[in-house]
Amino acid sequence: MGSDVGPAAHTDADPAATGEQGNPFARPGSDSSTAPAPPPLVPAPGPVMPVRDLDGAESFASGRRMGAVADGPTPAPRRSAVSSATPPERDNEAQTTSGEQSPSWVMHHRRTLILWVVGALVAALLIVTGFYFAGRRSAEPTTSPIPPTSASPSTSTSPVPEVTSEDLLTVKDADKIVDGASWVVVDTAETKAAATRRAACLGADLPDVNPTETFQRALGTTQDDQLAAMHQMDVYANAGAARQVQTQRTAALAKCSDVPAFIVSASTITGLGDDVTQVTVSFQNDPAEFHTVLLVRTGRALTMLDVARNGKAVDVEGVATSLLRSLKDVCSRVDGRCPANPVVAAAVPPPTEPRGWLIASDLERLRAGYGRWTVTEPADVTSPGMGCENLPLATEPGPTNRAQRTYLLTQDDSTPDTFGMDEMVFDFEDNAKTRAFTTKLINNLLSCKDRVLTAKVTDGGAVNGVGVDGVAVSARMITIDQAISDNSSVRYQLVVSIADNRASYLLASVTNDYQFSADQAKLLAMRSAQRLSQS
Template sequence: MSDTESGRPRRALGPFDDDDVNDDDLLDDDDVSAEPSPSRAWTVTESEPSDADGGRTDEPEVSTPIPPPAPALPEPLQPPEAGRRFSAEPVADDAVAGAPRRSAASVSSPPHLDEAATPPVGVDATEGEPATTEGETAQNPRRRMMALIAAAVAVVVVLGVVLWLTVGRSGTTATPATTSPTASTTASESPSATPALLDANQLLTSADLARLRLKNTWTEAPPANGAAPTPACIELASAGGVSPDAEASRRFTGSADGGVLVQVAQAMADVQAATTAYEALLNQAGGCADAHLLGAYQIDGLADSATVLTTELSDGTRHTMLISRTGRFVGVIDAAVTKIPAVGVGALSRAAASSLARQCGNATGTCPSTPKAAATLPPATDPVGWLAWVDVPQLTPGEGKWTATDAKAPSLVGSQCEDVSLNKLPGTSESAHRTYLLTDDSKAPDGFGIDQAIYTFSKASAATAMAKTLDDNFKSCGDRTRTATVDDGGVTATGADGAKFTGTSYTVTQRISATKTVTFRVGVTAVGTRLVYLLANPSANFDFTDKAWEALVGRAAQRVTQYQ
């Protein structure tokens, strides 16, 4: 109090509206008394005079007994700061302090009539030293600021430790974290689980197959005979030589054309294992003993590697089989129908894109963009470079088996139109010959088969020149022999990276008597430094179609590029 002010004591503020209360002036709700405010006056604790007054202030008289006094506060060294609850100013003789507001449990509130007097909150009754209360801490801006800073630092430290434990360790691959249930999980909040590496949710759906084949609806169906769905011509257990980390499969049936679609996907340990499995699956499908391999197609824009093979099995079903690898995942989709045409290569690739898009993230592989199909070489077979069983069609549905001799020096007679020695073709550096025989076909004539010879030249131009010589000789055979009739047709085939091969197929009919003829089918194609020659001996009632023979000549051209 300044020297110019009155000598009257400072008094507590009278009651005011709750809307004017500052929260900083209130203690926590737990410290608020539930008792009503007393209706009588109470005694203000005797305080020492300030240095300015130099005298003592007598205690005011009251008409009621005085409770035991609280311990006296120590004499302040300087005038009290704003916000202190006790006045250091002298109190006038006639001053009576009114009861303070009880809206906040102040240390200066009087006790209830039935309660024993207790020291103010925060004061040690035995030592008489004041203690810091929560109210005082809240009212001290400096303490509040320090408390806020300390809390902020603690939060930053905790967050830093959590982040370091989560992603701060170098040299690891990010994986979905496992979340286990905690006590805070409520009935409406189910704890999150680690996403499955590979499951049925990543496979094809009926909606994905809606445009696979016109007028055909595909419906998910249980596996036949309760066994896991298996694509044709493939043994999944032996693919790659190792077991997958996870596997998922699904089977669909079509509403028409006897359609059945099977999808199997496998998650391998790593990309290398998946690559090995992919090549093994491709070789299995490409060398299926029960299939005639019709075509092979490379699919770009679908996965890291993808190939479609079209085949016809001995039961007459036509299969369009997509084999793919994306990251560490490998998969097979086998779509089969009993009526031609087979499921389209492009249609199957586009449908598969939906499933592979759901797999590529977990597989850490290439995701689909716009799939594009292009004809390519079929998977190599053993022995490499020669026709395989899968290349030769069945002439009687469900019957027949092809066998072959080992490669040896040529021993050929030919169709009598070649006009050169097939056993020692001019300009060759080496040559070999195999014979394929058809057995177990009730309709095949005795000795029905195919001869294949491969001739190697020192230059590609020499091989091309010999092919041209043979072509001229076949076309002039009728005029030259007077006994032969020759029909020819052009052959084209596609190699690796879109390379084009050309050749010619010939049908030669030789009259051996006035009433008898013999027929030969011949094929000639030059690929690089090699020339391939094919010869078959059909009969009037047992023969290849023109289209099938032309396809076989084209396949021989593809195979010879794999020759070693």
């Protein structure tokens, strides 16, 4: 680089014959590829580079584009060796100021460089376009149902159903309810919308708590008693939601406002699930239709089973046993307690508001297929009694609180005009004062014939039982006929109940032809005492 070196003049001599090497940066097949390579550069004696006197040969550092390196006339591009259609080059190469031919290397290969730049730009555009469409494809859901094949095992991301229709009651399961019954599956629903059947006393669930899965199945028989069953399973997002719906269902079952429902009995069942409620009700038509209803919460799943039969309720033990297979299959899937050996025991029906009082569903119809009980809200005691109490019920000392509600039977044209029942509830400071009050009241009623010659007293005896939390409860039944003329009398069925520090007095005005039977009166007496224990 100690002197100006220009491109060698074009020659037709073969480089191989002359022993000279061609230019390694030239395009193969071009004239420049056959031109001899420039002689080796001679190192400069000093660090200062000599100035080349080339017209317009400015530095790349000046910021100009590649195509604008030279401002003056440039040599025409040489014809490509692979393009015979390219017109011959004009032989009017620009001269340097010293009179020598000196077109620069950049200008000599300008066409090649332009092709490289254009190719690079096209490649960059293709890459950017590829990334854009690849991103769009990754954002769109795939339409192919077939996953890619892999030699190694993979974990499926599809949700596994926690409950299926196979977990519903089968014919084999139902055989455990009643021996010898011939069960068949009537229908099966696999969505909440399709599950249109309802268990006795239960209406629609909470509208703001929806299950993630719902399955329902109805089974029936051809027996004369029309034995049938309805099984439903609901799965919720968490145990809290399931518990909330279970509480609502239990409250509806406890009240059982379906007309003409009568709560026959209730049971506790241990070893079946996390929460269990069982109630047996009767629709007192002709014949009476009994429903044994069982509610079970297992973690996040709720099970509801209603077994219906005319004439007589099925045993609770058989109903509980029929669910064992289903509950064992789903308990681990829904994070619940798995069943073991269920134990059934008689219990007080679930409490309902107002606590401590009889409700309409505690009272039986006096004529099958007719009548509807209506109940007033508790209020101040206004009843004077029937005349044999020998104490003022509204003001007798001892109770710390007292209230009264009235029960009437409507929609039965056989109901006497004088029929009705009052219940009076008394609160005391302790059990001793409660017993003192009830003992006095019972003795006054039993001795009424000694004070009133027209009274006829029949002692119905006592019933004893267990209330909530094992509280001892008892009730005394008394019937008194009070003559009102030589040819007629009024009959009263009376019950005095006690539970801890509470007492109740039932006064029902009946007739010889329209009254509670002995079994009904006994059940009513026990139920009134049990309800007292719930307050």
